[in-house]
Amino acid sequence: MAKIIEPPPETRRKARESTQVKRSVRRLEGKSKVDGSAEYILNLSLPGMLHGKIARSSVAHGKIVRIDVTAALALEGVHAVITGEDVRRLIPDPYYGPAFHDQPILAIDKVRYAGEPVAVALATDPHIAEEAANLIEVEYEPLDPVFNEVEAAKAGSPIVHDTLRPAATFADLKYLKGRSGTNVALSGKVRRGDLEKGFKESDRIFEHTFRNGKVIHAHLEPFVTLAEMTGAAALTIHTASQSPSFVRTEVSRLLGWSENQVRVRTAFLGGGFGGKLYIKLEALVAVCTLLVRKPVRIAMTMEEHFYTITKHGATVRLKTGVKNDGRIVAREVEIWWNGGAYADIGPRVAQKSGFTAAGPYDIENIGIESHAIYTNEPPAGALRGFGISQVVWAYESQSDMIARELKMDPLEFRRLNLLREGRPHATGMIMADVDLDAMLDLLEKKLDWDRPLDRGTGTIRRGRGIAIAIKACVSPTTSVAQVNISGDGSCSVFCSTVDMGQGSDTTMAQIAGEVLGIPAETVRVIHPDTDVTPYDMGTLGSRSTYHMGNAVRSAAEDARAQLLRIASTSLKIDVDDLECRDGAVSARSGRSMTFREIMVARFAMQAGNIIGVGSFLPPYDKPDHETGQSENITPFWMLGAAGAEIEVDTETGRIHLTKLINVGDPGSAINPDSVERQVVGAATMQMGFTLFEEMIFNDGQVVNASFADYKIPGMLDLPNELTGEIIEVPDRLGPFGARGIGETGMFAVSPAIGNALFDATGVRIMEMPLTPERVLRALREAQGRPLETD
């Protein structure tokens, strides 16, 4: 813990010492996760259900000429085969998506990527469904595809969608409605100062282009959804989703039903990382259920994950003007996001990551353009960071390149330019509750930056690198919560935040427990069920601790106020002289009532409920469309810094991490252990994306869609030393000073490693991942003995 800045006085709580927050409470669900009893949707079977298997497009772009389901239907045990035309019988306009209504439930008239769902075979047995799906014959008339995001943005490129169909939910996308002849789904802009003047005043100008490929979430629990009719016009969807409230809204919109006719419930998720957001299988399974009037279950294989949602590939062009003393005076950024065939949340990735693409630096003159681009690859969406690691790869690689050219220490170059408390961000918002200096100081200390590094001998070369990054939390978003006291005085929290491993159940229990003066371990958190738990925008973007945490806090305060009022009447003591402490309402005099006694006083027996309600929507000002300027663009800033020490084998190109230090700022951590685990976990995931994870495409076909050919980090890939460090700058509006942390460990890892590679070998690689082959090729190129290409 490097540094603590006190929150402003008005947010300081008079209350007693905290007992439940700022404490590393063990996971509430620990026992159920080690004895096999934890509930996942994957466990669920429904009586009489059919299993669905998806037949997928074999071409990247083509017109559907004919679908022949005869052989599939003839197979014993097959109940039905559903195609896009069947879907249209139920839903005339069956297109969905959070930003654009562009994705058909099953392909209609044409396919836009290899792997796109074209038909579904439904059978009593999953193996029969699979065999039937393989028997579905589809004839295509191929169309020219486009795969590269920069090519797709140019005039004359093949067009993925004839017309753009922005969803009504995002008012700022309305201007795109009906636009045709383009693959650009959105161009997000930021303008600040005078870019031209800034470059004129610069002593040196650096311009580079960086790239990264596509990777996947690879959550180990697959995509899985079941649906059943629970009445003539009522549908229940059980799904491994990070956004049950969104699923309800979108499925009811598609069906033309009201939201209260659709129930969406989930359980623990076996990982999500942004993959299980918005609509994945839910609309398809709902339609199948309504068409065949039987419960339907579809669980994808790991291979199918590669055809469902990916992280964005991106090309980032960065032009930076600096003074000879190292001050950055101008920065121009242009980003092309490879969004694949359907927008999913890609336009939001483009826009939101665009806002912070100039980095955590104080720069007078900034111009950013960030383009969401359609291509004929699988759709790209959110992956733990909403595009941040792609832009950080660019600007923090370039930070080192500039520092080296100016013969400055990379750490000092950053320190000189840092964006500090009270200064305007590129969007115009004044920075608050940030201490980037403290993060660099901590990195400097943990890396022993001043001590010369052992450079290695022979074929092993050593180097080190750092990086620091910023993200704006997505805004504006709503969370609603209820806190319910039962007749025996026990407490349940009702909220639609999904515990997908980040530990939100425990965090919410801590927050409710803190307000009510009861141990977090006794609080039960009810899992999302849209018939039961109130609305939440989604478990995404590291927003839950802050948004839902505030809602739970308000709900608990509401319940507490009711408890205190009843106790005040019973005890004849003024409310202001009472407090919730140790599971009871107590007065200074020592008199007290347990929660159960209060319930009995109110309801004459052990009965009834006291229900507290809370909701949270942070302050927000919509950014100007042309300049991106806003006084209130984000409820809080998310910061991440990383330092890496590596060994490079110059004969094989393999990078081994000897040290990876990750610094995050959770504000006042609700659960310090959980924070550290999230930071380390995110950093390890990003290490995989940096060193070896990459989807490989051949004519739009994913050729490594399995764990045999696409490796994710295992124990042998761990750095020798791997730590998550936290500084705590309390957030003025966060619950008990906390802010979100889940993504921040991802941000800075890649350029820290890339910069270490340069430090070790003098070779700069502009494109991720830094696979042994890519490193070896670059080393040999630098030695003037390039390897042959295949």
Place this chain on the structure above:
Amino acid sequence: MEPTHRRTIRFTLNGRPATADIGTHETLVDVLRRDFGLFGGRESCGQGLCGCCTALVDGLAVSGCLYLAAFVNGSEVVTVEGLARGNELHPIQQSFVENCAFQCGFCTPGFILMTKELLERNPQPSTDDIRHYLSGNLCRCATYPDIIRAVKAASQLKA
């Protein structure tokens, strides 16, 4: 006569005699789930490369997504549900709880069963031993440092 693609198997499951009528193409993880309601072993990668579906067959860890159910006829099968004694967790499970050696928990049963096999063969493993032995189990949340701590703590409990 019994059709050739179906078979009745008899085996010991978590210490109790068990019988199942299975298809010869069905895997152990399918049968444990469908016929016995045991969900601790889960199919994820479907290729025996992630360890989520691990079960112990005659004391040896197998990938339940590849291992045909027919092969367990006459064998002793242990799943994560069979480790606790009544309400008392197995020391390895207890150690995973105390060290919070999980996040989403999906891979956890596989890690626990693999750790059981490891500690039976090597009661005092070094960090390096642990990393090698558990390299076939993947945790996408990357809770690896806590898992290594939990395995070490469990080995000390058992010693």
